[in-house]
Amino acid sequence: MRVSPTKLATFQRCPQQYAFQYVQRIPRAPTAAMTFGSNLHRTLQTLYEQGGPQTETAEQVKARLQASWSGHGFASPTEEAAYKALGETIVSQFHGQYQIEEGTPLLIEKRLEAPYEDVRFFGIVDRVDLMPDATLNVIDYKSTRYIATDVSEVNDELMQQLSLYAYMAKVHLPYPVRRLSIHYLRTNERLSFPPEAMGEGWLERAYAAAQAMVAAHETERFPAQLGDHCRWCPYTSRCRAYRAHTHPVL
Numbered sequence: 278m279r280v281s282p283t284k285l286a287t288f289q290r291c292p293q294q295y296a297f298q299y300v301q302r303i304p305r306a307p308t309a310a311m312t313f314g315s316n317l318h319r320t321l322q323t324l325y326e327q328g329g330p331q332t333e334t335a336e337q338v339k340a341r342l343q344a345s346w347s348g349h350g351f352a353s354p355t356e357e358a359a360y361k362a363l364g365e366t367i368v369s370q371f372h373g374q375y376q377i378e379e380g381t382p383l384l385i386e387k388r389l390e391a392p393y394e395d396v397r398f399f400g401i402v403d404r405v406d407l408m409p410d411a412t413l414n415v416i417d418y419k420s421t422r423y424i425a426t427d428v429s430e431v432n433d434e435l436m437q438q439l440s441l442y443a444y445m446a447k448v449h450l451p452y453p454v455r456r457l458s459i460h461y462l463r464t465n466e467r468l469s470f471p472p473e474a475m476g477e478g479w480l481e482r483a484y485a486a487a488q489a490m491v492a493a494h495e496t497e498r499f500p501a502q503l504g505d506h507c508r509w510c511p512y513t514s515r516c517r518a519y520r521a522h523t524h525p526v527l
């Protein structure tokens with residue numbers, strides 16, 4: 278079975294949400310935050326594909342953002358304009374701050390795949406840089422408001438996702454991975470840490486979760502797992518467990 282870090286994280290969070298999204302394939306309406314993140318990702322992808330910040334002016338990078346902008350999911354023209362202004366600030370700060378970088382991008386928005394036991398992990402990595410000491414830095418862009426200042430504040434989902442990308446990068450490239458980085462776009466700050474921060478046995482745990490996912494497909498059992506994460510679930514109106522929890526029959 279082929280397993281992406283995103284699918285795996287959804288299944289671990291709530292098998293029922295996973296089933297709505299990936300088994301029944303119930304479409305989710307895009308949110309402003311999702312579209313905003315994609316718009317920034319596309320801008321940085323094309324920027325690096327064309328040579329990086331040092332090859333363009335800040336105005337050209339802002340024009341890239343305009344050219345790749347999607348307006349899906351914004352609640353109103355006012356909200357979209359506010360996000361666009363924020364996006365322009367972010368990309369021009371990025372342009373100024375990353376004229377000179379320690380690493381050289383080797384992979385940009387690259388689809389990777391790597392086997393582990395009977396599972397094939399796959400996904401699109403935002404960026405992998407080759408560092409001066411011939412090691413790899415696996416970078417994930419985040420446009421979220423939340424910004425972790427220490428690795429201990431990074432949630433397990435994101436740690437697992439980054440570690441799986443590092444595992445896949447290691448299979449594809451002849452260099453060791455020495456650094457994982459979360460690049461927070463709203464502040465253009467990077468939080469970097471060694472792969473060992475994930476702790477012992479993380480790959481075995483990811484594999485065990487993937488096996489549970491395979492078993493759920495075989496038995497067609499995807500139990501609901503209520504929690505704080507329900508606040509962000511796009512399927513609350515369809516979820517019986519959520520409705521029973523929020524509107525109990527008296």
Ligand code: SF4
Pocket residue numbers: 291292293294501502503504506507510511512513516517518519
């Ligand atoms: S509302 Fe909560 S329990 Fe229901 S599918 Fe979504 S995440 Fe799962």
